[in-house]
């Protein structure tokens with residue numbers, strides 16, 4: 001494959017990218033192994049973001065690479081509409097085991113956005129199947145990110161993502177976000193202040209009546225708006241209120257699933273059981289696109305008990321793609337064989353200390369950490385929001401470090417195989433960048 005600069009870069013309309021700026025000064029990656037990318041000029045780049053949060057086991061895991069090679073030669077495609085192939089069923093069983101059998105079923109998608117839209121559609125159809133078809137309202141949260149489908153965009157709470165796309169879905173409300181710098185800056189782990197914000201759900205129930213509300217969807221830890229960690233007690237309170245009012249609770253675990261907090265899912269870390277979980281990213285270690293919605297048994301059974309032909313009129317051509325299934329099965333094996341969760345837990349304390357060592361550096365106004373995640377909030381340049389962090393991103397890349405920024409927040413989420421010496425390298429480079437930032 002081409003390892004040099006492409007002859008032309010004009011035709012590829014790049015996603016979520018300032019295309020003109022990028023093409024004037026491109027950042028091109030050509031290979032990856034372990035904790036490092038290699039760029040087109042042969043420089044090593046330490047991966048501080050697991051790609052886009054999607055490579056928990058590190059790059060080029062041999063077992064996953066060979067599983068993909070083998071499956072693509074054996075069964076390049078098989079439909080899963082009224083057909084099947086063994087790997088899709090084997091993977092579903094393995095995923096149930098990985099989740100500690102807290103869920104009964106899994107539905108395959110090809111991305112986080114599709115997993116979210118699938119979960120939202122399931123929530124609506126579930127209530128209808130049980131004779132509660134008036135439950136149609138969906139509740140998201142300000143500053144939430146649930147992908148880019150119309151469902152996820154509607155329950156999502158990032159203004160910039162929504163503003164160009166019309167009225168979106170009707171019947172959607174948003175809980176307030178929980179970010180509060182005055183009260184919670186420099187918290188390690190969960191902040192103390194803010195669990196009462198879950199009670200805003202009671203206000204929405206009073207307004208619409210529970211009989212009209214289908215589901216609440218939240219990210220247990222919000223990533224895309226800059227690492228917003230749930231206040232102590234917040235998610236438990238949300239669970240209690242949803243149960244009280246017969247509202248389904250959906251966790252969007254697209255970034256937190258598969259070990260980000262050192263547990264299989266964030267639901268385990270926070271000890272809160274949602275009715276459904278949307279997952280993707282780490283499921284195949286980023287190797288082949290795949291998402292999965294985990295559902296409690298009662299959700300699935302509400303459809304299966306309905307006397308009809310096809311129970312759920314929903315699915316994607318590539319749901320349960322054999323090569324994606326092979327990648328996911330191999331990923332789960334790597335999780336087990338290499339004790340990825342145990343390793344993540346063993347370095348979390350070192351990670352947290354390293355993040356908080358940045359306190360006092362120029363422009364830093366907050367540091368927050370949980371699991372192997374960090375949010376580093378910078379003071380914005382007046383009148384130019386986002387510019388300071390984006391400059392940090394460019395400087396870091398030039399210095400051989402991949403970070404991610406959203407607004408003026410740097411979000412870090414390295415592969416879970418990160419070692420202490422990588423953490424030292426990462427924060428050494430980041431310190432230099434921050435010390436040289438205007």
Ligand SMILES: Cc1ncc(COP(=O)(O)O)c(C=O)c1O
Pocket residue numbers: 110111112113114116145146147148219223224252253254255280281
């Ligand atoms: C919480 C969350 N949900 C959904 C998505 C969308 O996933 P995808 O880009 O695979 O559609 C993302 C992507 O970053 C995410 O962070």
